[in-house]
Amino acid sequence: MDQKNEMFMQQTTCSRWGIFEVGIDGPKDGNPFIEQKVTGIFKGDNETVSCDGFYDGDGVYRIRFMPSFEGVYTYQIQTTFGGDCAGSFTVTAPKENAHGPVRVANTYHMAYEDGTPYYSIGTTCYVWELQSDELIEQTFETLKNSAFNKIRFCIFPKHYDYNLREPRSYPYEGTPMDSSVLTTENFWDYTGKTEGNHLDLTRFNPAHFQHIENCIRCLGELGIEADLIMMHPYDRWGFSQMTREQDDLYWNYAVSRFSAFANVWWSLANEYDLMPHKTLDDWEHYATILCEKDPYHHMRSIHNCISLYDFSKPWITHCSVQRTDLYKSAECTNELRERYRKPVVLDEIAYEGDIQHGWGNLTGEEMLRRFWEAACRGGYPGHGETYLNKENILWWSHGGKLHGESHKRFGFLLDRLKETPGLGLQPCNRTWDEVCAVPQEITPGEAECGCKEYYLIYYSFMRPAFREFHFDDKSSWHVRVIDTWNMTIEDRGSFQGKFKVTLPAKPYMAVQIWREGADIHLL
Amino acid sequence: MDQKNEMFMQQTTCSRWGIFEVGIDGPKDGNPFIEQKVTGIFKGDNETVSCDGFYDGDGVYRIRFMPSFEGVYTYQIQTTFGGDCAGSFTVTAPKENAHGPVRVANTYHMAYEDGTPYYSIGTTCYVWELQSDELIEQTFETLKNSAFNKIRFCIFPKHYDYNLREPRSYPYEGTPMDSSVLTTENFWDYTGKTEGNHLDLTRFNPAHFQHIENCIRCLGELGIEADLIMMHPYDRWGFSQMTREQDDLYWNYAVSRFSAFANVWWSLANEYDLMPHKTLDDWEHYATILCEKDPYHHMRSIHNCISLYDFSKPWITHCSVQRTDLYKSAECTNELRERYRKPVVLDEIAYEGDIQHGWGNLTGEEMLRRFWEAACRGGYPGHGETYLNKENILWWSHGGKLHGESHKRFGFLLDRLKETPGLGLQPCNRTWDEVCAVPQEITPGEAECGCKEYYLIYYSFMRPAFREFHFDDKSSWHVRVIDTWNMTIEDRGSFQGKFKVTLPAKPYMAVQIWREGADIHLL
Known part of the structure; x- marks a missing residue:
């Protein structure tokens, strides 16, 4: 770096x-x-x-x-x-490619402060920035060659399965417990405040923060938002069990250091509901600090494990969702939009990989399916990767290289999002057996789907050999058939009245249809 | 035949x-x-x-x-x-392979009257028996070479997409409307009671019923239950809009003819809730006729479209479910078991095929996945096939040949069900990220999953490269790794204490684990 x-x-x-x-x-x-x-x-x-x-x-x-x-x-x-x-x-004037902080632009969708639409394609690498210089450099290289424009990561180090090594630095002065006693068998016993930690929770280690700031700055140069996870439960040092005074000191310190970075987002916690030492009042208190002390009002949310936080709280700018059902994930975007009327960012819809945990062994196909489901329902999907490998470096936590298949296909999705007229997609209840998106209407509420200018329709795991359409009798409708997995686009030309589009009877297909003459800018 | x-x-x-x-x-x-x-x-x-x-x-x-x-x-x-x-x-004495009617044996599971367990593997061919002799013969040939032991079909002919041809006979005397006017475009206009039908709804056509009885008998000889759909909404003749008196005549006539067949099940309707001319009182009235007039009390249920019937009604022997969510189908088995405490038969979890409708274009993989999900949650899945083909004969409605992939793998699943000690499986909440089945316990209620004798664990679309297990410290546990798609079984031998089973990091894998010495009879 x-x-x-x-x-x-x-x-x-x-x-x-x-x-x-x-x-x-x-x-x-x-x-x-x-x-x-x-x-x-x-x-x-x-x-x-x-x-x-x-x-x-x-x-x-x-x-x-x-x-x-x-x-x-x-x-x-x-x-x-x-x-x-x-x-x-x-x-x-702003530097080239500097567009300002991301803001909520039209209830469900986001744009940079200069008005450039921001279609979030996120990933998670919990402590990538606390690894070696070499590994951090590799992560930047991977990010540079990816479509990701947001990355979630922690300020505190992480203690968890595949996360037992020492971080490059600690946020406080002092000496942490001896990690050489940890094994993959016993690490669960070391939770929260463990004996042997001699850290002064009133004296920060500025080098830790300087390094993170440098990472935030480099992310900014790559056009990537830094979604900072301020607190989390995966802890052997006691950072998850500090006193109210220690927490206040931490929040104020972090906010005074990080707020001025345009690309910062605040995630109050990862899995707030797995932190038994914190109450809802505590989270609201931290939120108050953020609202008072961050003069730029960066994006603010909080991420769940079992139970969603109440995203209707006024300080929350967007839903930051971990899916709460093994089978339905991105499919819940519609409900979340309706309920909270805020951008729905699906920060955790399980990860592509092959570890033993059900949250980390999706196929690339299923991961990509969840991305398209989320996007075509007017939400923003998040990625992570947990492939076992010889180096024992899992992207989801340490960054490094990507081993999977889904990430290669996110840029193709992002291009389709950028082709949407206006800002963002909204779900449309055209038929029960497809995911149909139309351009976001300014008046909140779900589209009744009369006749629109533009449709992006996704067939998910279903694989029709054809579909029939009938929007109106007057217009000409242009059709493109999209293979979301193979990233091919077939232009099928112009149709009128009731028409039939043949499809290859394969899963993961989509169709773009627009009224000819509409203001569409294809990439 | x-x-x-x-x-x-x-x-x-x-x-x-x-x-x-x-x-x-x-x-x-x-x-x-x-x-x-x-x-x-x-x-x-x-x-x-x-x-x-x-x-x-x-x-x-x-x-x-x-x-x-x-x-x-x-x-x-x-x-x-x-x-x-x-x-x-x-x-x-009963004929060879005659085991009597299927009964509910232990709250959630079924057995023939002689005590032989009955693990339902159903299919749907709505009007297969109203086709030509040649096609019926082909259907029997297909069934004979399949694992199906239940088939759903209608007494009345069917009017629907891909179902516009004349049936081989009508249940009533008279002449039906001229079907040559029907096209794939206009057929929706011919619903319910259409002009041009001259059928006497008080005079049955005995040949229609004699033929159906012969089909029921032949199914019985193949060991297949005949799940008779007594009413349905796909109608151009008025059978779905008869008067109370006409309905009573029909129900009494059908019950007096069909009840004596050991392999008959009663399905009061397919998609009862799409029949606006029938009220809930009507359905309860038909149920009363069945309860009074069928002295053998064959299995009785009723199948939904949008909204499940109230399966807690005492006359209903089992849940006959069409899935009500595009994404969750077999996964709802647990809830249905808990709510109704009756066998859960998932008669419609969408069909394998490639037609345009979302209920009829699953891949073989997804269909098989739903079968294993259902089975390992203690329910009974149902199949159907809707592949486009040159002959325009879709199994789901007309029978004939199977074109898909899932059906080839049902016998392999059935063998695993037969290996279950006792009668049937029940879901067990061992961990959140697998579908774990244990033998059904006699006391109703879901298994808390202490230590059991036998586990059948299914990983669905997830694909762990390994899983760790720890049941107890004393016993030896035998492990077999099952590829549900490729139908292979790998014996991994014996394990003790905490142990790790490597897996191929592919979807659709299952694991059988039993305490060595337990009463397991492998097939």
Whole structure:
């Protein structure tokens, strides 16, 4: 990974949606993380933003700001240690391919702040960024050659099956328990707060966070959103069982460090409901911190195991769903849209792989089927990969190389999503035995499916040898037959009235149909 | 088909579960179906059975009796036309392979009356018996070489997509509408009671019923249960819209003709909820006729489209289910068992084929998967086939040849069911990510899955490369790995304590595990 430290240098300019950062020398003594405070106000013609700074170790304090507009800004920094300062800087045009943070654009769908549609194609690599430099480099290479535009990962290290090795760093000062005692047999006994950990949960390890920030920045350059999992239950160190004061310290520290990165999303937890030491009040409390302290209001959600969080809470920008049924996953997108009226991001619909756990041994075909089901129901699917391999490096946790088949086909799906007129798809109840998508209508509610301009119809595991269509008697309808697995598109030309489209009687086929003359931009 | 008329000859003996029939000459004038009545009492040491006879045309009346015990019986017949008679006969041992009617044996599972377990492997051919002799003969040949032991079919002809041709006969006297006007485009307009039908719904066509009886008898000789669909909505003649009196006449006539066949099941309707002219009261009324007039209490149920009938009704012996969800079908077996505490027969879990309708274009793999899911959850799956072909003969409706792949693999499943100790399987909640079956326990309720003698575990679309097991520390456990698609069985020998079974990381695998020394009889 290319260690660019541009953002830590003295700045007089900053690009729109970039980071303007001020570094201030201050005291090292005592516990600066608790005893000192840095706050700042950043003012431009169109916005005034207050935010907190943080202690970055070695006597250096920093405060960061992400400008949302071009033009001249001034700032004033206040400190508890006599390092107050002020100044001004100019915000220039955004860098090429910088589109700003992702926002909810039309109830169910997302766009970058500059209006560019964002069709989320996510993956999960829980602690890829806490691996060796070589492995991290390999992960970046894989991501660069993929269609992924979001990746979920943890700030805390992970203790779990296939996850017993030491992370590259810890978020706190001190020494963790001796991991050489762990085996694949006994690791379940080491949960939560285990004897032998000597970590000071009031003193952060700035290098851990600096490294993660560098990863976030590199992801941003690849056009990939960093969906940060702030808490999780897979723990042998006690990070999942900290006190309210320790948690507050952590949340404030993380928010002050990460918020200024345009591509950050907040996932309050992975499987919040597997953390018995946390109550619903705790999660709402963390959400309050986020809402108060992240001035940019990055995407916010929380991920479940058994039971979905109540996504109707106003702080939640989108549903972040782990499927709760072994058989129905992406198929629940419609219900979730109707119930919550927010973007449905299916962050976990089981993973492609061959490990023994039912959440990690889907075929590539089934994974891709779930992607298309989700997309054609107006939701956003998430991937993960858990193939056994000699190196014992599973993508789902460590990153590295992909071994599966589904990921090769996501770009093809993404292209079809980009062909949708307007922003996003919505499910349409045309018939009971197909997944039919039409362009998202602005008025929320599911389409009754009268006559639309554009249809994307998916047949899933079904394999009709033909289908009959009848939209109207006047228009000409253009038809393309899509093999989602083999990634082929057959142009079938123009039809009128009631017409029949022959199909190859294979699973995983889709059909695109649009009224000729409609504003369709094929890729 | 070999036309054996043995049962219509003068009889002095009858085998157990065979048919003893008395024929009586009587009047032809007026409407004998309405105006005359024949009743009889049949007495043996262990049973006294009253039942009705019926008019069989040409001045011949008949009454039938199925003896459930061996020994000497006497009978007395009363008629409204002075044909009363009496006599005696001897009931001999059952014919080879005659096991009596199927009964509910232990809440969830079935056995023939002689105690032989009955593991239902059904298929659907709605009007196979109303086709040409050649096609019927081909269907019998197909059935003979299959594992099917139940077939669903209709008494009334069927009007539907792929079902526009004339049936070989009609159940009533008169002339039906001219079917030459029908096309695949317009047939939907001809529903229910259409102009041009001149059928006398008070005068049956005995030849229609005689032919069906011959088919039932031939099925019986093949060991196949005849699941008679008494009513259905796919109608251009008005059979689905008869008056209460006409319905009563039909039900009484059919019951008096068919009840004495050991292999008859009653399905009150196919898709009862698509018959707007019938109310729930009507169905309960027909059920009352069946309960009163069928002295043998053959299996009784009713099949749905959108909404399950209330299977908790006492007259219903088993659930006859059409799946109500495009994605979950056999997976609902557990809930249905828990809710109704009756055998769960999944008569329609969509069909293997490639027609355009979502209910008729499953792959063979998905069909077989649904069979194993159902079976390993303690239910009984049903098949049907809807492949397009040049002859335009679809098994699901017309019988004939099978074109698919799943049916070849049902015998292999049936053998595994026969290997189950005791009678039938019940689901066991061992882990969330496998379908685990154990032998049915006598006390109803789902198995908590402590340590059992025998496990049949199915991995469905998941494909683990291994699974770990730990049942106890004392016993030796024998393991066989089963490829349900390729029909191979690998004996992996004996394991103790916590053990790991490697698997080929392919879908559709199963594992049999039993405690060594348990009473297992492998086939």
